[in-house]
Amino acid sequence: MLYTPPKDMRHKAVAAELTAKQMFMLFPTPMFTGKLPDIGLCDRIEKKVRELQKSGQGMSSPEGTILAYMTPDDIQHLPEMKELVDVIMWESGNILDAYKIKRDSHYIANMWANIANPNRRHHMHIHPNCLLSGLVYIKSPKHCGSTVFASPRQLSKNLEPTYLEKNELNSDVFVSPAEKGRMLIWPSHMPHAVEQGSADESEERIVVAFNVMIRGLIELHTGRLDLR
Numbered sequence: 001m002l003y004t005p006p007k008d009m010r011h012k013a014v015a016a017e018l019t020a021k022q023m024f025m026l027f028p029t030p031m032f033t034g035k036l037p038d039i040g041l042c043d044r045i046e047k048k049v050r051e052l053q054k055s056g057q058g059m060s061s062p063e064g065t066i067l068a069y070m071t072p073d074d075i076q077h078l079p080e081m082k083e084l085v086d087v088i089m090w091e092s093g094n095i096l097d098a099y100k101i102k103r104d105s106h107y108i109a110n111m112w113a114n115i116a117n118p119n120r121r122h123h124m125h126i127h128p129n130c131l132l133s134g135l136v137y138i139k140s141p142k143h144c145g146s147t148v149f150a151s152p153r154q155l156s157k158n159l160e161p162t163y164l165e166k167n168e169l170n171s172d173v174f175v176s177p178a179e180k181g182r183m184l185i186w187p188s189h190m191p192h193a194v195e196q197g198s199a200d201e202s203e204e205r206i207v208v209a210f211n212v213m214i215r216g217l218i219e220l221h222t223g224r225l226d227l228r
């Protein structure tokens with residue numbers, strides 16, 4: 001990707017300056033996003049997730065602590081999730097195509113839902129053993145916690161100057177406000193967290209998260225991996 005330097009970097013050429021200057025943006029980290037075509041799907045999913053919670057399946061935070069419930073991590077097989085699974089399979093297939101990843105097929109390896117207090121923080125983490133990860137906001141009370149993504153290059157910074165303003169060259173975080181029906185998909189190695197929210201605590205924040213993996217034989221010399 002060729003980056004056009006901002007105006008203040010394009011001084012009139014002087015003798016000590018290069019001509020025909022260019023700056024290439026190398027090794028991008030893509031974030032894919034879009035909205036569900038039928039927002040009513042969120043309400044149907046919420047109903048099923050609450051049923052799972054009531055039935056005692058999954059994990060709940062201990063009594064007296066801030067609310068956090070997580071369903072089992074294989075809900076992609078439930079018939080009530082099929083509509084969502086179809087969207088995820090289609091969009092993740094397009095992303096794997098954009099990456100030109102050779103494969104026999106792809107599949108959702110794990111899928112789970114979280115029902116949480118809208119202001120609850122969640123620590124920075126990555127999703128292991130998958131290529132793509134994603135989420136869809138099912139319920140997003142006003143001012144509930146945003147999802148924050150951290151640059152994978154952050155750990156390589158041992159000198160941090162003071163920046164006069166943030167731009168795409170010096171930013172190490174990307175904040176995605178929770179928005180019902182919005183789906184995000186990213187390469188699984190990208191660290192992410194949930195920020196503290198400031199919402200009315202009468203409503204919960206509900207998210208479905210998922211991991212996508214490929215099937216096939218990776219024929220890389222000294223890095224052969226059989227995923228068939």
Ligand SMILES: [Fe+2]
Pocket residue numbers: 125126127192209
């Ligand atoms: Fe996550």
